[in-house]
Amino acid sequence: MEKLSFRLAAPRSAGGTRAQAIVGVVASGNLEVLLERSLPPDICTIDIATAAHGFGMVWDAVVRDFAARRSAGGLRISINDGGARPDTVALRLAQGVRKIEEPER
Amino acid sequence: MSQVAANTVSLSWYEASARQRIDALVDAGSFSEFIGPELREISPHLSIFDLPEQFDDGIVVGRGRLDGTPVLIAAQEGRFMGGAFGEVHGAKLTGLLRAAHALKEDVLILFDTGGVRLQEANAGELAIAEIMRAVIEARRAGINVVGLIGGRAGCYGGGSLIAGTCSRLIISEQGRLSVSGPEVIETNRGIEEFDSRDRALVWRTMGGKHRYLIGAADVFVDDEALAFRRAAIDALKMHGRCDVAVLEAEQARLARRLQRFGEAEDAVEIWQTLGIGSPTDLPALPTGAFLRAANDRETADDAR
Numbered sequence: 001m002e003k004l005s006f007r008l009a010a011p012r013s014a015g016g017t018r019a020q021a022i023v024g025v026v027a028s029g030n031l032e033v034l035l036e037r038s039l040p041p042d043i044c045t046i047d048i049a050t051a052a053h054g055f056g057m058v059w060d061a062v063v064r065d066f067a068a069r070r071s072a073g074g075l076r077i078s079i080n081d082g083g084a085r086p087d088t089v090a091l092r093l094a095q096g097v098r099k100i101e102e103p104e105r
Numbered sequence: 106m107s108q109v110a111a112n113t114v115s116l117s118w119y120e121a122s123a124r125q126r127i128d129a130l131v132d133a134g135s136f137s138e139f140i141g142p143e144l145r146e147i148s149p150h151l152s153i154f155d156l157p158e159q160f161d162d163g164i165v166v167g168r169g170r171l172d173g174t175p176v177l178i179a180a181q182e183g184r185f186m187g188g189a190f191g192e193v194h195g196a197k198l199t200g201l202l203r204a205a206h207a208l209k210e211d212v213l214i215l216f217d218t219g220g221v222r223l224q225e226a227n228a229g230e231l232a233i234a235e236i237m238r239a240v241i242e243a244r245r246a247g248i249n250v251v252g253l254i255g256g257r258a259g260c261y262g263g264g265s266l267i268a269g270t271c272s273r274l275i276i277s278e279q280g281r282l283s284v285s286g287p288e289v290i291e292t293n294r295g296i297e298e299f300d301s302r303d304r305a306l307v308w309r310t311m312g313g314k315h316r317y318l319i320g321a322a323d324v325f326v327d328d329e330a331l332a333f334r335r336a337a338i339d340a341l342k343m344h345g346r347c348d349v350a351v352l353e354a355e356q357a358r359l360a361r362r363l364q365r366f367g368e369a370e371d372a373v374e375i376w377q378t379l380g381i382g383s384p385t386d387l388p389a390l391p392t393g394a395f396l397r398a399a400n401d402r403e404t405a406d407d408a409r
Contacts, residue, residue, distance in 0.1 A: 020142075022160070022161075025182055026159040026185050027184040030184070032142075032159055034142050034160055049157065051157045080158055081157065105133070
């Protein structure tokens with residue numbers, strides 16, 4: 001496993017009130033994303049454990065784009081990756097912030 | 106009493122994830138998870154093999170309501186390591202079954218598994234034994250333990266042994282139930298014995314329709330979460346015994362079944378013996394027509 005950690009400035013804080021959300025599954029070409037609302041509203045951290053080594057630069061680009069464009073402030077995000085492509089990662093992250101915004105039942 | 110919100114989500118059971126299945130199965134919004142992913146109760150073995158972990162170790166356990174009645178639920182995620190049992194994965198199910206015994210609440214197990222995880226085989230095999238013991242102890246105390254089978258990974262290996270101890274099994278056409286999977290049989294006995302790439306052969310040997318016809322599963326449903334929900338509600342109304350007399354009757358039933366079908370070379374011969382009009386058409390029949398054709402199926406498990 002290669003472990004990567006990012007601490008990013010997030011211009012928009014996450015919506016909704018849910019404490020956590022989880023999307024995806026750890027399988028070949030897929031990943032799971034766990035989002036927990038536990039940080040100051042202008043910070044987003046992303047911790048990644050990935051089976052595919054040597055793609056730190058690609059991860060850096062994907063997570064920076066995510067933090068800049070989505071409402072990710074206040075989220076501690078943890079990823080278990082089974083070798084997903086960057087577009088799959090971006091979609092899962094977007095799906096995750098949508099999920100944590102959903103109203104609580 | 107709280108109001109029951111019927112769940113009206115239309116969802117393919119086969120395509121859905123473990124969490125989607127639970128949400129569609131129970132009364133809307135009633136599920137609360139035990140040992141959720143945020144606790145990161147992951148496998149202690151996978152990192153030794155440098156393999157990726159999943160925060161819930163491939164099984165979701167918790168409590169919800171089914172038609173207003175509290176039930177305990179476990180759902181395996183068949184896409185993570187084929188839904189296979191490891192140490193933590195198994196312990197979560199064992200704990201749930203022991204809780205069922207203590208709380209006197211029924212259990213639903215949403216199987217989606219290839220069996221024991223090879224990377225933690227000893228722990229996984231022990232887990233299977235512990236789970237079977239916990240199922241029997243719960244059933245002896247009058248608890249219903251209902252298995253639902255219709256996932257991508259099927260219900261194989263140790264998972265099929267656990268299914269064999271359940272008080273009721275609900276299966277869809279897509280569901281497969283067998284101790285050895287197609288690849289295992291081919292590897293051990295050769296391609297002439299079993300061609301694992303022959304999908305029609307796999308389904309007519311292990312698939313839901315065949316398992317229902319020979320009395321290995323009790324209820325046959327469409328690949329639809331609502332159909333599983335309705336069947337689960339009905340299954341929890343049953344109150345089967347689990348004692349020596351019942352097990353002896355089941356042993357006798359299995360002996361009769363072996364005598365009746367033991368010489369058959371293929372499932373189609375079994376369907377013919379059952380008196381089904383045009384047995385080769387059976388795999389293509391839609392649910393309604395299939396259930397009518399299956400009227401003279403083998404009686405289901407006496408132990409259920």
